[in-house]
Amino acid sequence: MTEAGLTMLNRTADGVARATPEPLARKVRGISDTGLAWLFISPTIMLLLAINIFPLFWAIYLSFTNYRANRPNEVVRNVGLANYKRILGDQDIWIAMQTTAHFVFWTILLQTLIGFTLAWLIDRKFRGHAFWTTIILVPMMLSPAVVGNFWRFLYEPQIGLFAYAISFVTGIPATQIGMLSNVSLAPWSIVIVDTWMWTPYVMLICLAGLRSIPEYIYEAAEVDRASNWRQFWSITLPMALPFIMLAVLFRGIENFKMFDMVNLLTGGGPGSTTEVASITLKRQAFESWRTGYSSAFAIILFVAVFGLANIYVKALNKVKQR
Amino acid sequence: MSLTSAHSVVAPSAVSKRIAGTIIVLYALISIVPLLWIFATSFKTPPDSIAYPPKILFQPSLEGYCNLFSTRTRQTPEYINALGPATGVCDETVRKRNMVIAGPSNFMPRFVNSLIIAFGSTFCAVFLGTLSAYGFSRFKVPLADDLLFFILSTRMMPPIAVAIPIYLMYRELGLSDTALGMILLYTAVNVSLAVWLLKGFIDEIPREYEEAAMIDGYTRLQAFWRTVLPQATTGIAATAIFCLIFAWNEYAFAALLTSGSAQTAPPFIPTIIGEGGQDWPAVAAGTTIFLVPILVFTILLRKQLLRGITFGAVRK
Numbered sequence: 146m147t148e149a150g151l152t153m154l155n156r157t158a159d160g161v162a163r164a165t166p167e168p169l170a171r172k173v174r175g176i177s178d179t180g181l182a183w184l185f186i187s188p189t190i191m192l193l194l195a196i197n198i199f200p201l202f203w204a205i206y207l208s209f210t211n212y213r214a215n216r217p218n219e220v221v222r223n224v225g226l227a228n229y230k231r232i233l234g235d236q237d238i239w240i241a242m243q244t245t246a247h248f249v250f251w252t253i254l255l256q257t258l259i260g261f262t263l264a265w266l267i268d269r270k271f272r273g274h275a276f277w278t279t280i281i282l283v284p285m286m287l288s289p290a291v292v293g294n295f296w297r298f299l300y301e302p303q304i305g306l307f308a309y310a311i312s313f314v315t316g317i318p319a320t321q322i323g324m325l326s327n328v329s330l331a332p333w334s335i336v337i338v339d340t341w342m343w344t345p346y347v348m349l350i351c352l353a354g355l356r357s358i359p360e361y362i363y364e365a366a367e368v369d370r371a372s373n374w375r376q377f378w379s380i381t382l383p384m385a386l387p388f389i390m391l392a393v394l395f396r397g398i399e400n401f402k403m404f405d406m407v408n409l410l411t412g413g414g415p416g417s418t419t420e421v422a423s424i425t426l427k428r429q430a431f432e433s434w435r436t437g438y439s440s441a442f443a444i445i446l447f448v449a450v451f452g453l454a455n456i457y458v459k460a461l462n463k464v465k466q467r
Numbered sequence: 468m469s470l471t472s473a474h475s476v477v478a479p480s481a482v483s484k485r486i487a488g489t490i491i492v493l494y495a496l497i498s499i500v501p502l503l504w505i506f507a508t509s510f511k512t513p514p515d516s517i518a519y520p521p522k523i524l525f526q527p528s529l530e531g532y533c534n535l536f537s538t539r540t541r542q543t544p545e546y547i548n549a550l551g552p553a554t555g556v557c558d559e560t561v562r563k564r565n566m567v568i569a570g571p572s573n574f575m576p577r578f579v580n581s582l583i584i585a586f587g588s589t590f591c592a593v594f595l596g597t598l599s600a601y602g603f604s605r606f607k608v609p610l611a612d613d614l615l616f617f618i619l620s621t622r623m624m625p626p627i628a629v630a631i632p633i634y635l636m637y638r639e640l641g642l643s644d645t646a647l648g649m650i651l652l653y654t655a656v657n658v659s660l661a662v663w664l665l666k667g668f669i670d671e672i673p674r675e676y677e678e679a680a681m682i683d684g685y686t687r688l689q690a691f692w693r694t695v696l697p698q699a700t701t702g703i704a705a706t707a708i709f710c711l712i713f714a715w716n717e718y719a720f721a722a723l724l725t726s727g728s729a730q731t732a733p734p735f736i737p738t739i740i741g742e743g744g745q746d747w748p749a750v751a752a753g754t755t756i757f758l759v760p761i762l763v764f765t766i767l768l769r770k771q772l773l774r775g776i777t778f779g780a781v782r783k
Contacts, residue, residue, distance in 0.1 A: 178606055181687055185602035189595045189618070189658050196655035197621040200632030207632070214635060263494060269479045271488035279769055280495040283502065285776075286765040290718030291754050294737040295505050298747050304517045306504050319519070341498060349773050353781045391780060402625040405718035409737055423719075426627045431723060436631060443628030450623050 201447075208441035215434040228441035238442065240417065241425040247332055248407075248421055249400045252339045253393055259340070260347030261389060265381075267348070268355045278352075285345045293406035296338050300324040300410075325411055331418045335407050339400065347392040354388025355381065387465045394457055401450055422446055505758070508751035516747045531748030533557035534741060535574050535756075539566040541742075574753060577735040581757075583646050584731055585714040588653030592710045593703060595654070596661025601691060603662070604669040605677075615666075618659045619778065626719035634724060644729045652720055657710040660778060664709065667779035668702025669695065705771035708764050715761065732757050 208228055212221045232238050263281065267274050284292070299307040302323045312319035324334040358381065366376050404423035407413070413420035413428070420428075426446070430439035479487075508516050510527040539561055547567065553559040561568055599618075603611055633652065634643070642648030672695055680690040696703075722734040736753045739746055765772070773781050 182606035266487035288716035
């Protein structure tokens, strides 16, 4: 205990000795605890109501109208569920959802596999592991937009470092490696950058999971002569699973919303091959100015993220309780 | 992090340690290459930056940085010869390309916007966050769990979805393209992180300290000010840095809601173009200047990183 702590204890003793009738004293001294609690919490709630919830309700209202933000003087008509019906029947929206699914699935799969492997290796505590871990963590702290923009340069077919490195390894001429212009490669170009940026994130959480496993469980397994292989599948993996699942949850939500990196790297192109949901939303809302329509799409996306996240958290809690 | 992590009675063998170390070092080196390339490109001349094969060794030049901070106009060699001696490194570099510096570029004002908006919103978010976190940590708030979940759930909305009504609202209120509008918005986004992180930090401070102070005659407010805040400084500092990094890096809102006077650096940097396409050394220079503060913060934060990125869900 610190010196301050000790003084504090002495003061406590003094205070108790004085033996004031406490609740009464507190009332006299000013605001009640409940009052103070609300005084402390309400500014945050008010801000969130003004900047998040009020706009959300506005968006819900707009989603039932034909409003266009670039024509504020036009009469706003109530169109009922027409926007929602059109979205669910819109081919382009389904293609965007597929693109998003492809992006989310592959980024999470790669990040989990690589991230967990890295964590498992770092957990061996070789010499200098702390330094190299910090180096690995750097990409995830940087601005996805600014870094995504620079990856355009790395991906350039002839002058870019990425294409050069790939052609160096595979022998394919560097001019033919158009990561951003080739329709079949472009969806992978965003997966690669996202994996590069966010694998450290998954790694860091997995590392915490591995380090939370108590030593004695391994000791017991050793006494029972369980093989290393068996120990990995019956102890390491199951006990790190809640952490892996948490990392997947955070990455899943983030990548479902993905906008900045993709917008600067490919802008959704070529054509609409990398047009993830947020890019479609931006095109509809701020380029075609179909405000009502895009609000409906935004609501659908929000409900989807929220619903999926809730189901997932329930599953996560079940795993944790095991 | 816990001290025991050698996961077997027999500690990992020297060989397995060496293999693990080699793989990790290789991964770290490969993953850092893009960043080193940004740094290197910022010191290249435009022709060197687009050379094939990519140049690893080159004559360093400040042209990227000169181009980043200035706007230039093309002039005839006669005009340039008629000028007096060059006034600085940039002047000299630019003249070699038959150009003269016309004035400062927009980079500085955009960078300053980023600073004002990031620091302003961080201050507000941490201020509100500390109060709320203390409220949730120490008092019986009705529906506390629901409120906390509500605070977190505001983070799940796709930024573009939030941006549509915010765009309309700001247009009505005259907050479009203003630093105040961006500070309010970033505060709202960051306050959820601040509340969750700080609640964790304040939960860890024993209540006995305040109770002792209160028995001693302090009011609740004084006890909060004199005993809780000083002990929460590490947590508050870490939270502030996380908020700062978010606001600094944010792009989606900035790109959609600012266009001129309040534009921040992330939407500005990709628009830096030279003659005949993107001026990559200048972009790299802007990127380098923009990333350096974050690198410093990452190193400062390394111990709190895990907690910050998981909203306090994983502590140690």
